[in-house]
Amino acid sequence: MVKTKKTKPNQTDRLLVIACGMIAREVLAVKEQLGLDHLELTCLPAEFHFHPDRIAPAMDKAIEKARAEGYEHIFVGYADCGTGGLLDRVLEKHGVERMAGPHCFAFYQGMEAYAKVADDDMMSFYMTDFLCRQFDAFFMKPLGLDKHPELIKDYFGNYEKLIYLAQTDDPELDKVAEKAAALLGLAYERRSTGFGDLTPGLARAAANA
Known part of the structure; x- marks a missing residue:
C-alpha cells in the first residue's frame, strides 16, 4: 500500500x-x-x-x-x-x-453617520448585540456589580445615556439593553445599525x- x-x-x-x-x-x-x-x-x-x-x-x-x-x-x-x-x-x-x-461602535454606525453624532454621544455608553449577550460576563461580574451594586455610580456616574447599537432585531437583546439602562440609571436609546x-x-x- x-x-x-x-x-x-x-x-x-x-x-x-x-x-x-x-x-x-x-x-x-x-x-x-x-x-x-x-x-x-x-x-x-x-x-x-x-x-x-x-x-x-x-x-x-x-x-x-x-x-x-x-x-x-x-x-x-x-x-x-x-x-x-x-x-x-x-x-x-x-x-x-x-x-x-x-472603534467598532463607529464602524457599526458607519463612519459618516458616526461623525455626525460623535460629539453628542460623548457621554453615552454603547452596547452592541455581543455586549447584550455578554452583559453579565463582561460588566456585572468583572466589575463586581452583581455583589456591589453601589459601585454603579462609580463606574457609570459620568454617563448620561445607554445607546444600544443593534446589529439584529432580537426582542430578547432589546430587553437586556433596556434592563441595563435602567440598572445603570441611564436614559435609553436604540439605534438599528445592522453591520x-x-x-x-x-x-x-x-x-x-
Missing part, C-alpha cells in the same frame, strides 16, 4: 480575517450574506476590549503565524480600539489593512484577495 503525503490546503487564494472576538458572529454573518466562501476567520480574545494594550502585540504574533501558514491575504477586523495607533504600526509593518475608524461599514469593508477585502 502506497501512503500519500498529506498536504496543507493552499492558502494563497484565501482571505484570512483576524478579528476581535466581539465581532466574530457578525463577520460570519456577513460572510454568509455575501457568499464569501474564500474568507476564513480567526479571532483574538474578546476580553482585549478591556485591555487594548494587548491588541497590537497579539496581532503581531497572529499575523506572523498566518504568514507562516501561507496566508498571503489578511484583513484585520479591528478599528484602532484604544491602541493609540500601536495597532496601525503593526499593520504597516506587515502590509495589512484594518477596518477604518476609532454598518463591516459589510462593505469585508467585501472590499475579499474582492482584493
